[in-house]
Amino acid sequence: MVENGIANAIFRRALLSAKKVIGEEDLNAVLYAAGLSRFVKNIPDDDLKVGISAEDYARFNAAVGERYGHGGQFVLKRIGHEMFRSVVKDQPALLGLAGITLKLMPSEQRINFVLNSMANAFKGTNPKLESRVEQYEGHASYTEHHCPICMGRTSDHPVCHLQAGELEEAVRWAVGEAFDVREIECIAKGDTVCRFVVLEKK
Numbered sequence: 509m510v511e512n513g514i515a516n517a518i519f520r521r522a523l524l525s526a527k528k529v530i531g532e533e534d535l536n537a538v539l540y541a542a543g544l545s546r547f548v549k550n551i552p553d554d555d556l557k558v559g560i561s562a563e564d565y566a567r568f569n570a571a572v573g574e575r576y577g578h579g580g581q582f583v584l585k586r587i588g589h590e591m592f593r594s595v596v597k598d599q600p601a602l603l604g605l606a607g608i609t610l611k612l613m614p615s616e617q618r619i620n621f622v623l624n625s626m627a628n629a630f631k632g633t634n635p636k637l638e639s640r641v642e643q644y645e646g647h648a649s650y651t652e653h654h655c656p657i658c659m660g661r662t663s664d665h666p667v668c669h670l671q672a673g674e675l676e677e678a679v680r681w682a683v684g685e686a687f688d689v690r691e692i693e694c695i696a697k698g699d700t701v702c703r704f705v706v707l708e709k710k
Contacts, residue, residue: 512562514656515633516552519560522568522670523551525590530583534575542571556633562656569657569670581669588673596681615683619648619706622682626650626675644705650675651693652702658695666694668702675704685709 527535536548544564552559572587573580613621620641627639627650638653657668668691676689688707693699 512636512654512656512659513558513560514562514565514637515556516559517554517556518633519547519565519568520552520554521591521594522565522587523547525587525594526572528590529586530572538568538571538575541575542567544568544571558633562659565656566659566661569667570661573667573669584669585673585676588670588675589677591670592674592677592681616648618682619679619687622678623648623650623675623706626678644703648706650689650704650706652695653700655695655702658702661696662698663694663696665697666691666702667696668694668704671702672704675706679706 523535526538530538539545539548542564544567569584572584576583623641627641630637630639630652636654637656640651640653642649642651652668652671655668655671657671661667672689672691676687679687679689686709688709689704690707691702691704693701693703695702
């Protein structure tokens with residue numbers, strides 16, 4: 509078991525979602541560029557064992573961003589969207605969403621519910637991951653205190669676009685309409701947490 513990392517299932521979903529978004533050839537190129545060639549045609553098992561180091565996950569995210577330049581953040585967001593959709597389709601119980609009906613709840617309550625479901629799921633895969641949902645300047649906010657995407661990275665701008673994409677798709681699923689999820693604080697740029705806020709689209 510890797511002490512500081514993520515569950516095999518999370519990285520598996522990231523790789524399969526990336527394959528769907530960018531294709532197998534580009535995925536393999538990303539893995540080689542990230543020094544992760546051992547995962548080419550060797551997708552991790554679909555289990556909750558913490559078997560992937562945070563450094564490997566960070567390198568994968570960085571390599572996707574670098575391959576697509578200015579478009580990298582949008583590609584990573586699309587991968588995040590696909591990751592959330594795959595969980596809802598294949599394993600909704602992991603997020604506590606199986607059989608849940610949100611239609612009778614107000615939108616704000618639905619957003620808080622699905623964000624808390626995400627936070628609890630991450631904690632369930634690795635107790636070292638600390639996620640929190642709270643209000644921040646009038647908006648729903650999701651914070652990560654030990655972000656694997658940031659591990660070993662420094663930047664002058666937020667880098668957790670894949671996570672933002674997952675949260676964005678989670679909110680869309682819960683509310684039935686698209687919201688922007690924006691990362692306003694990021695550990696990679698020296699902040700104490702990674703903070704994402706949910707903003708209505710204008």
